[in-house]
Amino acid sequence: MFKWLHPLAKPETLYHFCGRLFPWLMLSAIGILLFGNLWGLVFAPQDYQQFDTVRIIYIHVPSALLSMSTYTMMAIAAFIALVWQVKVAQWSVLAIAPIGAVFTAISLLTGMAWGKPMWGTWWEWDARLTSQLILLFLYLGVIALYGAFSDRQTGGKVASLLAVIGIVNIPIIHFSVEWWNTLHQGASITKFDTPSVHPSMLWPLLISLLGFYLLMLALVCLRLRTAILEHEQHRPWVRATLGGH
């Protein structure tokens, strides 16, 4: 696997690799998201208690899961950047951060929109909600910290360090519903042996989830390509590729 991964540490190779991957990821993401979300938002059955508001789940749960997976991905990239000094890993930290921040914001906003009719409140200071909010601040902190240094190299390293430190929050978010008795319900789809969601709702949810994952990967590819071009703009291969002067 290292033999396969190693060439990708070279910016030029990675640029072309992401370029080849991007259309496939984006097209399949659009297709699967349309299919999964249409199924979920229009055709899936209503909940017997929550009626149509249950449909928020097809956006809320995938974006919340994505916010954590994206963070984990960013932290792994940051770790690689710090330990093995791979520069494309450092650029990808900054490429991933805004995407994760947006997913976190979406999960918080849809959660609020769901909380108002179901719990009767927009916001409750319970463990799950608070730790998710901290996750948003961590993403924003990584972005802001990078921007605060005039030297991009140092900024990237420090931001990577913060990303690695912030990983402690991920298990806290995940287990918050088990460790504390909170308003937010426990896990219902990650326990596959006895799923507590009916298949007619579970399938569109899983398909939406897959769509969100593909969308995230596609966006990462796109942003990483831009980041590579930005950092390598004075290299000959960029000029040769883009045909500039």
Add this chain to the structure above:
Amino acid sequence: MVVTFLRRELVLLGRQKADWLNPLLFFIIVLTLFPLGVGPEPNQLRIMAPGIVWIAALLSVLLAAERLFRDDYRNGVIEQLVASRQGLMAFVLAKAAANWLSTGLPLVLISPVVAMLLGVESKAFVAMMLTLLLGTPLLSILSVLGAALTMSADKGGILLALLILPLYIPLLIFASAAIEAASMGLPYSGQLAILVAMLLLALALVPLAVASALRINVS
């Protein structure tokens, strides 16, 4: 080695009294602003007091954090330490200890007076003292981390607050939960245990992160 560094820090603090007196004054002033802002109704104040004290403590520790590494970075002490490849961890621990002794401990010591001003009941008061005693070292350690991350940043000040305040949230939650339980006459040893656990975990891991942040900032 820690002792040597700690002595140096304390001597420096003794010569620059503003570094530790200003946060303390800030703490007291913020506390006097609250009754003026929310109204001097005694019952209301008594309920809000622990939260007010904690918020004021967070802010005053943050105020002291910005100057933690500034001078040592500018006059090259940190560069020399990183270059000498030893003692960085001891330096970090001494920084955190000196920061706590100069900002955290005075807050704990002055909190009885403050509690009297705000009319805190004796049950809640003991819990408040205990949470401050256990919580302020954690505040110091985390602010050392924030200061190290933003050490060579151009716009460090406000960024430091943005980075560190979210990390203070869990501490604030458990500290206020302990005080609330105490004021209702419930046992609060569980919350205190979690505070101790967070403190020990931070004490074990944060110095590593601080040391590598210092290295990155001078490289």
